[in-house]
Amino acid sequence: MDTTVADTLIGTTIDGRYRITGRVARGGMATVYTATDQRLERTVALKIIHPSQATNVHFVDRFTDEAKTIARLTHPNVVAVYDQGRHQGLPYLVMEYVQGHTLRDVLSQRRRLNPNEACAILEQMLAAIAAAHRAGLVHRDVKPENVLVAEAPSGGAGNLIDAVVKVADFGLARAVEASSVDDSGQLMATVAYVAPELVTDGHADARTDVYSAGIVLYEMLSGRVPFDGDDPVEVAWQHVDNDVPPPSAVVKGIPKALDDLVARATRRDPGARPTDAGALLGEVQAVKDDLGAASVETALLRQVPQSRHADADATAMVPAVTDGYGTDRPTWARLPEQSRNTQVYRRGDAALGRNTGFDRRRILLSAAIAVMVLVVIGSTWWVTLGRYTEAPTMVNMTKEQAQLFARQNNFELFYADGAYSETAPKDTVVSQNPAVKARIVNGGTITLVLSLGPERFEVPDLAGLELTAAKAELDQNGLKVKEGTAQYSDTVPEGAVVSTDPAKGTELKRGDTVTVVVSKGRAPIQVPDLVGKNINDARNALQGLGLTAVxxxxxxxxxxxxxxxxxxxxxxxxxxxxxxxxDVSKGPPLVGVPDLNNQPCQQAAATLQGLNLRVRIEGFNQNGFVRQQNPVNTQVPPQTEVVIACF
Structure with missing residues (x-):
């Protein structure tokens, strides 16, 4: 049944530019389509995130940021990212369309590959992953499904040695790093290829990719994964509890060098593995050279005459020494430059029946083999040991100290995304890759993670927002929500936020709780105007409305x-x-009436008037002295009349 018929996105034009023409595959996180870039008239691959993931703000942000990083990672063995955007709220990526099959398809058809083919594919895989490691990126999900095998430009169906290999899904693997398990509790990484440290503590670094690449090599050589079962969790823990067996235990005749290579890449202790994909690539090339030297030695020995009666003057040509795969790889497909030897010739003796030519040939052959062995040994030493040193301790250095140290010790620095820390001051190194005392190439790159200081989130201004929108904004700021008791409000509509506790602008840690008070709308009773009324009337009015007077x-x-x-x-x-x-008036404050007897009458009147009292003078001599006063020595309201008798 053609599942693309029911897919409503087929035929849709995204962002006015990308017309979707078909569906390629549907995975756990996204669906991949083929599309036509109508602006540049080329076929591209368009990956759209599933709606279930679009609601995860952290996943979407990480996915978008990682897409930008991968877009800057230019390498012939990495699936290029051309563009990114959103369609109906769903993030999408526009990527290079690779005409070919996944390595999973190849293994399903062929079951297993011969050592030359396996090394050819692994070499290009590691070249891509090494470029990512140099940029501070870790794939985290290396598996055959994420390896694309395209036809060689020279054509030739089934020619895997010269096929173009590209690695995909760097960004999507990094986006799910925040959680090592999905909603159902299953490991995000495919359990058949998962590294032990990802199972036990969820930690992933460049050595995690090395382990997964070793498992892929094992499967290419043997036609099966080392650990399998019906329960994914049980399979994952087999990686923790058991060493990966040699592929020759399944397929007889696999060279011991490849058994050893698988063993080194899949050691359960991350510190015992090659430090990154670049280091493993060097070991693959050394093993490839060993296999190539063995092939050349066999070819040379076959040229030695089996009889003294052979034509001693005949000149025979030994096939050229290529890249260890038995065929010359075209220049476009060569990875790190390999040494190439020219045609090797041997001449016979000048006359039949003479032993000197035969001996000379044996001497030359032995010398050639000895030189080749020395070259291989020297190359192997340089690739595996000679060019490496121990990574220094840079944790707890400030950024300035780390830069000075790197210049003095001939290291390059790359800064990964910063990390928040409650203890490390801002711009202090909190972690490094490679780890302290791990192997690193002389003059290589150390990836540092600097502290961003304590992680704090401001309480946003939520007043007037609907509760759903307020919760979403708090969640986006890393804060939890608690609904407080709803309140009536004359200004805030029902269902909208009235206030928060703590108030807006307060800085909180991730996961702190903000109490949100929501409006119940306008209260049902209108408060009357009571100012100027007698308190008794005001009480009665409020009581009649069902309100309480204080x-x-x-x-x-x-x-x-x-x-x-x-x-x-x-x-x-x-x-x-x-x-x-x-608020009820107690009335004007009382005035104390002084005793003014025996004071001059006019002076006493002025004193009383100054106290806001009214004065009435009696008696026959208003210029005499006060002989009587009423009231006297008491408290009275302002403007109370005071009578004085003057004689």
Missing amino acids: ERYKDNDQPADTVIAQTPKAGTGAAKDAEVTL
Whole structure:
């Protein structure tokens, strides 16, 4: 059944440029389509992330950032990334379209490959992965499904030695790094190729890819993976508990050098493996040279005459020494430059029946073999030991100290994405790759991860946002949400955020909780205007509306028991039994009336008027002295009349 018929994206044009023409494959994270780039008129591969992954903000951000990084990784054995974007909210990548098959398809058809073919494919695989390692990237999911095998430009079906090999899915593998298991609890890496450290502690570095590449080599040589079973978790733990067996245990006749190569690449202790794909590539090339030398020695020995009666003057030509695969690889497919030997000739003796020519040929042959062995030994020493040193300790150095140290010790530095730390100050080295005392090429590159300091997230301004949008924004900021008790609000619509605790702008750690208070809309009771009313009338009005009066008495010039202020204001919504605070006047403050008897009458009148009291003078001599006063020595309200009698 053609599954592309039901795929609604077939025939769709993405971003006004990429017209989808067919579906290639559907995986656990994304679906790959063929598409036509209508602007450049070329066929491309278009990978669209599944909707289930698009809701994971961290996955999408990591996937987008990694796509940009891979786009800058230019290498003939890496599937190129041309473009990235979104279609209907789903992130997509536009990649180089490789005309050919996956290594999985090849193995399904051929079951296993001969040593020459396996080495040819592995060499190009490692060249691609080594380029990524030099850029500070780790693939994390090396397997036959992610290795594309295209036909050689020279053609020839089934010619795997000269086939073009490209590695794909660097970005997608890095995007799922944040969790070593998926939602169902299964390991993200394919369990048949998973490294032990990824199973036990979820840690992955360049040596993880080396292990997976070793498993792929084992499968190419033997036609099967070393560990298999129905339970993926059980298979994964077999990598932790057991050493990978030699492929010659399954297929007789596989050279011991390849058994040893598989063993070194798949050691359970990461520190015992080659440090990265570049180191493993060097070992593959050394093994390839060993296999090539053995082939040449066999070919040379076959040229030695079996009888003294052979034509001693005849000149025979030994096939050229190529790259160890038995055929000259075209220049476009050569990887790191290999030494090439020219045609080897031998001449016979000048006359029949003489032993000197035969001896001379044996001497020359022995010398050639000895030189070749010395070259192989020297090359192997240089590739595996001579060019390496121990990686220095750079953790806890500042960035400036690390740069100075690298210049003084002839190392290159590459800075990977920074990491937050509660203990390491900002711009301090928190980790390095290769690890301390691990092998590294003299003058090689050390990848450093610098501290970003403590990870903090500001509480965003959520006032007025719908609750769903507020939760999404807090989640994007690494904060958890707690719903507080909903409140009535005259200004914030129902269902929207009224306030947060802590308030906006507060800096919190990842995972801290923010309490969100949501509006219930306007309260059902309208608070009346009570200012200026007598407190008794105000109480009755509030009681009639189902509200409660809370009274606060204050000194004021207004008459006593008059409402001078209220909270909330008139017209505000309130719920049943809500409290309304009333400020009530205690009346003007009382004035103390002094005793003015025996003081001059006019002076006493002025004193009383200055105290905001009214004065009435009685008696027959207003310029005399005060002889009587009423009231006297008491507290009275302002403007109270005081009578004085003057004689």
